[in-house]
Amino acid sequence: MKTLNDFNFKNKKALIRVDFNVPLNDTFEVTDDTRIVSAKPTIIKILEDGGSCILMSHLGRPKGVQDAFSLRHIADKVENILGVEVKFVDECVGEKAETAAANLQPGQILLLENLRFHKEEEAGDKAFAEKLSKLGDIYVNDAFGTAHRAHASTTVVAQFFPNNKCFGLLLAQEIESINKVLKTGEKPVLAILGGAKVSSKITIIENILDAVDHLIIGGGMAFTFIKAQGGKIGNSICEDDKQELALEILKKAKEKNVQVHIPVDVIAADDFSNDANTQVVDITAIPDGWEGVDAGPKSRKQFHEVVMQCKTILWNGPLGVFEMESFAGGTIELGNSIAEATKNGAFSLVGGGDSVAAVKQFGFENKVSYVSTGGGAMLESLEGIVLPGIAAILE
Ligand SMILES: Nc1ncnc2c1ncn2[C@@H]1O[C@H](COP(=O)(O)OP(=O)(O)O)[C@@H](O)[C@H]1O
Ligand SMILES: O=C(OP(=O)(O)O)[C@H](O)COP(=O)(O)O
Numbered sequence: 129m130k131t132l133n134d135f136n137f138k139n140k141k142a143l144i145r146v147d148f149n150v151p152l153n154d155t156f157e158v159t160d161d162t163r164i165v166s167a168k169p170t171i172i173k174i175l176e177d178g179g180s181c182i183l184m185s186h187l188g189r190p191k192g193v194q195d196a197f198s199l200r201h202i203a204d205k206v207e208n209i210l211g212v213e214v215k216f217v218d219e220c221v222g223e224k225a226e227t228a229a230a231n232l233q234p235g236q237i238l239l240l241e242n243l244r245f246h247k248e249e250e251a252g253d254k255a256f257a258e259k260l261s262k263l264g265d266i267y268v269n270d271a272f273g274t275a276h277r278a279h280a281s282t283t284v285v286a287q288f289f290p291n292n293k294c295f296g297l298l299l300a301q302e303i304e305s306i307n308k309v310l311k312t313g314e315k316p317v318l319a320i321l322g323g324a325k326v327s328s329k330i331t332i333i334e335n336i337l338d339a340v341d342h343l344i345i346g347g348g349m350a351f352t353f354i355k356a357q358g359g360k361i362g363n364s365i366c367e368d369d370k371q372e373l374a375l376e377i378l379k380k381a382k383e384k385n386v387q388v389h390i391p392v393d394v395i396a397a398d399d400f401s402n403d404a405n406t407q408v409v410d411i412t413a414i415p416d417g418w419e420g421v422d423a424g425p426k427s428r429k430q431f432h433e434v435v436m437q438c439k440t441i442l443w444n445g446p447l448g449v450f451e452m453e454s455f456a457g458g459t460i461e462l463g464n465s466i467a468e469a470t471k472n473g474a475f476s477l478v479g480g481g482d483s484v485a486a487v488k489q490f491g492f493e494n495k496v497s498y499v500s501t502g503g504g505a506m507l508e509s510l511e512g513i514v515l516p517g518i519a520a521i522l523e
Contacts, residue, residue, distance in 0.1 A: 147271035275505045286520035318441045319444075320445070322447045323446055324348035337386050346458070396408075400421070
């Protein structure tokens, strides 16, 4: 696996795919700069070698050229974080971009305009990728968050650098942390899957059964499993067409000696609002008109005990509707348990858009071993798929 450290960038132009798809507010300020900060080590290493950096990224999902999605909005923020002047060019291919890249001197940084202003980017167009490739001498992919997309800049462009392509430090670190869970994780290994996207996560459960000793199925995910086993779930969220698969997963887990932990009690609410009436009920007997919105006290205790026994912990998906203060308790307690286990030496990996938001909101960011910069990308990796952006470097 070629990484940045296998190259010396002296007098070389690095064409770096970063994922600067960061959230912006109404006045175009970056509200979460994690992805920019995470790309810094790669950029600095190249500059310190005596090379220059051409940064390319998408931002959002624009339809054609839309100023609201211009990377110009984040250029100052990038400059600020890197501590080096960032030149911006309002194109990513063609004469203007090529001239700007050609004029770049060692130690300088150029930020290209949003790749998705060209439909060829998402189409994985070869001619477009070739135009991008003209800008640099060495291709570096450091965009883990977009590694599950087979786009021109993440995948196709690599073929124009057969001997001059490598992973950036962030991407290498992300791969390593996923491997720590799936391949080399110290036992017992625990996966905690919560949240709401049952259909997109249920395939992940199947895939990771070989890698884990314990599995916690919490949050909105739990109800499909409870209903499939004959429990009464009231108005709780459920994906009826996945019930059979849920039973199959429980059967497979048993065959593979994976211990599955599903909440035994829940906080049920009579309305999907922060000030709904609530009661703690058995998860298999939720009254009609009520829905499970957070883990109950017995479940929290049960999960704490499981977490504390495990040496490798993967967490994706909150245990309740954490966006509402009244239903954040289960997620916070789980975060505390994982923080405590990590302090005692466990390796913990958290990923997923909402899970990472929860981790940051409740201050666990520095108390877990690794917070992934990818949502979809991390989930797809856990399904055992070699992501196209990663495969393109390995080929
Ligand atoms: N019991 C529940 N009922 C309804 N929604 C839930 C429940 N538990 C968690 N959720 C919701 O799940 C969402 C996050 O799920 P998901 O998108 O699968 O997680 P991630 O983005 O971390 O992968 C949150 O918005 C949260 O409110
Ligand atoms: O934010 C991203 O993905 P994520 O929301 O799954 O973490 C990536 O930048 C990919 O963006 P896309 O889902 O528009 O291809």
